[in-house]
Amino acid sequence: MDFENPPVDPVEQFIRWFDEAKDRTTVPNPNAMTLATVDPDGRPSARIVLLKQLDHDGAVFFSNYQSDKARALQAHPIATLLFHWDELHRQVRLRGRVSRISDAESDAYFASRPIGSRIGAWASDQSQPVGSRAVLDRRYDEIAARYGDGPVPRPRHWGGYRMTIDSIEFWQGRDNRLHDRVGYTLQSDGHWSAQRLFP
Numbered sequence: 001m002d003f004e005n006p007p008v009d010p011v012e013q014f015i016r017w018f019d020e021a022k023d024r025t026t027v028p029n030p031n032a033m034t035l036a037t038v039d040p041d042g043r044p045s046a047r048i049v050l051l052k053q054l055d056h057d058g059a060v061f062f063s064n065y066q067s068d069k070a071r072a073l074q075a076h077p078i079a080t081l082l083f084h085w086d087e088l089h090r091q092v093r094l095r096g097r098v099s100r101i102s103d104a105e106s107d108a109y110f111a112s113r114p115i116g117s118r119i120g121a122w123a124s125d126q127s128q129p130v131g132s133r134a135v136l137d138r139r140y141d142e143i144a145a146r147y148g149d150g151p152v153p154r155p156r157h158w159g160g161y162r163m164t165i166d167s168i169e170f171w172q173g174r175d176n177r178l179h180d181r182v183g184y185t186l187q188s189d190g191h192w193s194a195q196r197l198f199p
Helices: 010-023 068-075 103-112 115-123 133-147
Strands: 032-038 044-050 053-055 058-064 078-085 090-100 158-172 180-186 192-197
Touching: 010 053, 010 078, 010 090, 010 158, 032 068, 044 058, 044 068, 058 068, 058 090, 058 103, 103 158, 115 133
Parallel strands: none
Antiparallel strands: 032 044, 032 078, 053 058, 058 158, 078 090, 090 158, 158 180, 180 192
């Protein structure tokens, strides 16, 4: 990336960096990202989730709609996504507003998941207390027996979110901690403004 003359489209630049991270067999889980939200009581919260799609419409991830993160997004539908690819000395931060994707999109992705993951979505009351591992395993076995070899439908409490991106920051590690940084902000006319930042 030319930090002196940043590209016009930061989404395309992110896709290039993401593809490079995926091509490195030594970069574990290149689609793993920190999702930072604001809890209903105003406290920040963060956890790792997986990016499933990113384009000019936004970044898509999936979760239980009754989880802690879902309650945070219901109260404050804004988030930050942070990617850190240590081997490449790169970091990308994206921010924007979050909303649920359509049921059809969630159904399509759910159907593509391994059967065990589909059963697991039914078995887990994500973020809620559970008495023991045995309770979770028993629920999994019960649901697996219920559906047998047939299709496992998507639970209504599980689906996707899309964060529409309004700012992106790229960070490239350099010697002496004199790193390269450039931040983009989406303008009201749909164009991006770029600004080089001190490290």
